[in-house]
Amino acid sequence: MDDFVQSKARKDIFRLKAYVPGKPIEEVKRELGLDSIIKLASNENPLGTSPLALAALQEGLNKIHLYPDANAYELKQELASFWQVPAEQIVVGNGSDELLLLLAQTFINPGDEVIHAEQTFSEYESTSTLMGAHSITIPLKEYKYDLKAILEAINTRTKIIYLCNPNNPTGTIVEQEEIELFMQQVPGEILVVFDEAYGEYVDNPAFGSGLQYLREGRNIVLLKTFSKIYGLAGLRIGYVITTPAIAAALDRVREPFNVNFAAQIAAQAALRDIDFVEKSRQLNLQGKDYLYQELARLGLDYVKTNTNFIFLDTGRDCQLVFRELLQRGVIIRTGDIFGYPTFIRLTIGTMEENRRFIKSLQEVLEVIPL
Structure with a gap:
């Protein structure tokens, strides 16, 4: 080198x-x-890709000489209506990868620890490592999250816990009852990130989303993407739903114009394409x-x-x-x-x-x- x-x-x-x-x-x-x-x-x-998204892209081609809306106002309004949350609780990013990096840049200091599964999406570890954190990896148990072991790994240096639900690469879920018991024991000062990139595919009624904990006032981040079921992987667009304070902190770190115009208008249309x-x-x-x-x-x-x-x-x-x-x-x-x-x-x-x-x-x- x-x-x-x-x-x-x-x-x-x-x-x-x-x-x-x-x-x-x-x-x-x-x-x-x-x-x-x-x-x-x-x-x-x-x-x-969603036909409505393709039509929106075609119609919007004559506007690509203009800068996109730096705050993605229209898309945030659509998402706020879709999820029934205030728009100030939403941050839009250049794919989930950028949002995970924003979370690390915003919250992680050198020497902090983060906890995630050993067999899961690698970006949790890489973004944390970049900011000087140490990853505590917990092996899966029969291809599922071992929430008991995660709780036992928490200490005074723990800053973030990542839960990929459903998990990549195993496709397994953490069920609602399990999450409820888990969240009761996680200290309130620890940020819990629920990555639900594949949530739209779940048809198991036992599935537990992190959204309810946000409604309860917990410090959590719900990570979503348009790359999977909506078919917009090539445009790179995702978003988080979180508390207003966490969203405001992420916006301090977020680069202006981080989500391009085409991605914004395609995502709006795709969200409507039921x-x-x-x-x-x-x-x-x-x-x-x-x-x-x-x-x-x-x-x-x-x-x-x-x-x-x-x-x-x-x-x-x-x-x-x-x-x-x-x-x-x-x-x-x-x-x-x-x-x-x-x-x-x-x-x-x-x-x-x-x-x-x-x-x-x-x-x-x-x-x-x-």
Whole structure:
């Protein structure tokens, strides 16, 4: 490494782990010379984007020479109406990643501790590390959050607890009763972040959202995104719902014009597109049922999901499975980055994509012996 960087850069950056994104389709085309590729790696909506959002984007093209609304006023009003909360409790960001960074920049001091699951979204650790915090990672218990162990890990240095619900990569949820007991025991001075990126896909009545604790006056942050069920991953837009004081603090740190004009108008339209959201849910349920049946036929274990992805055990080295599937034009996510060397994470696609995945996986399992 360059001596200047080594000596002058903040020491915390050398503790950061590189984020591993899903492999882009165009990259696979370049590398392997394949024309037909399906990407089932990043939990994107297989139906694409809300038609209302696409129409709004088309109509708004003649305004992209203007700066966007720095405060995203219209979008905040729409979100406030949708969630029945005051607009001053909402902060809009350039995807959930920026919002997690804003939270870290706003609240974390060097030497603080944050607590999160060991097998979960990596940005909790990386944004905290960047600000000089130490991550206390709690292993999942049967693929679910171990809330008892999280409570036991709390000490005077604990600043933030992250709960990814449903969890990525396992697709499991923390149920309402569990959260209720947990929140009763978490000290009020600790910020609890409920990341509900996949909340719109949940059809389990036992699911517990963090929103009720906000209504009770607790210091919590509810993190939401337009990248998943709304199909706006490429525009990068998410938001938090929190207390007015926390929202005001985040706004002090937030860069002006952090969310572009196209993202703002597309998100407003997507939020109104109830038919698209319901169609996406139904396609996901149909695909989930089919994949469960086929995975059972293949004798593979999987974690029952509350999301638009399935975490499954291939019984083989996941990197070998990944490469073999790639040769067949199927992109998935390996589980080794989450600490599961034989697992893969599969986005539930269209029925055509799901069938192609199963056909390809069956071929791969025959090629790679147990």
